[in-house]
Amino acid sequence: MTQTQYSLSSVRQDLRPRRVRLWGIPFGVALALAFALFLLVAAVAPQIVAWGDPFATDPAAAFSAPGAAHIFGTDHAGRDIYTRIVFGAQQSLLIGVAATAIGVGGGLILGLGSALAPRAVDLVVGRLIEVLFVFPTVLIALILISILGSGIGPLIVAVGLGTVADSARLIRAQALKVKHGEFVAASRALGRSSTAVLLQTIAPNVIRPIFVIATLGVGQAILWASSLSFLGLGAAPPSPEWGTMLADGRNYLQVAWWISLFPGLFITLSALSLTIIGRFLQQRTEGR
Template structure:
């Protein structure tokens, strides 16, 4: 049975990645996502390279300008350049998204490993705890956390991280249980390896490797959630050049100045899509490697 599966997998392996190679070839979507990811990275690390102006510079005379040569994305109610603000906002979004994912993943790893490795009692307890967390929609959980600890960029980040943790924990637990009973883990025991050696050399690497793909996908989601919290006024405060906050500020003028909310919104969507496309691409490659 298992041997047949292996053969099928081998057949798929040789026919797909060796001969035709759709998995090896870069698609248009992957190429575009790569270029956009590069743009985001530069915007996050050195925003002045792409937009030399000050994102908070007020110029009341040029308020509410629609997109033109001087202001590619237009200006807001105080005459701040939207393009400059969007570029400088990348930093916030990426840092919030990445930090939240790291928090969620870290917590997920701890909870999942406890449930997957320790005895039945721990597994039961952690599982019930996760189920309670799952009963709340993720965003509601984040809101609850902010209600308790007060709004702000830091709390929003932690809140998003916390609300993604149960999902990761579940996946890690399932993956751990599969890997733990794998034949190669037994083979390592037969070779006389200690429990710690088996855990560190075989179980953890084989459990965590597939997770990095999930994390890439998760960053996109975390950015959207962080922007949502800012939009609700629970994350970054309005003058800050943060995408969610800009979206929120533009809401008031949506009928007269669409560009105020359109461009930050576009960047949120594109960033999430980029993370998803790249995550899937890495996933496909890893499966066929």
């Protein structure tokens, strides 16, 4: 390398934006982890970060703006918005985790079964997955809710089944990649049985990325579930579920914008934080 090339290379490196890091990880990921930790504490022990009753009403304090007494304000019944958001984290996260478990579990059965089945079966199941993937998750969930009815249970099942096709597509692609890998061929060449190759070689390499898929899926499931609750198809008022709270405030946007703003903000930040964490885990598992 000439002196000029070396100088230009040094200048380019100096001009690159330096990532701010906290505890060895990017600052944005650290913020996402901190917010996710707050949500976890709120879901497991909400009394630690909120001390009121999410269902307690106070008509005299109705429509109070955010301030010292109520940092997120109050709703039309005088209920504290911050307290309701904290206690609602348990319900919203439960919906997200349970729906993701259904989606990833169904995707694992379909995707892994399709990739490892005979070619004819894989062709049929693969086309079925592609057809289901074309339909939006919300549309599939709406169809299922119209059959199952509204409520928390049907909402979890509907959102979970609505995400099966997406999970199955990713898992099938990973399974096919692993199936045709050189290390699988080496395992077979060593005389291992098909069952041993499946359990000891293929399955571990397919299951590892599922944790990343699940992390991304929880944020998306919270978003879909909140959208359906906003339409009145999830938890019924006065539940502190975030989508229901968002719907409660839509009639008061001109006089009390904070009733819908803060639940909507927590829905957005939850999906964003879990997506950032999932992408970070994906980069680490891929060696980037």
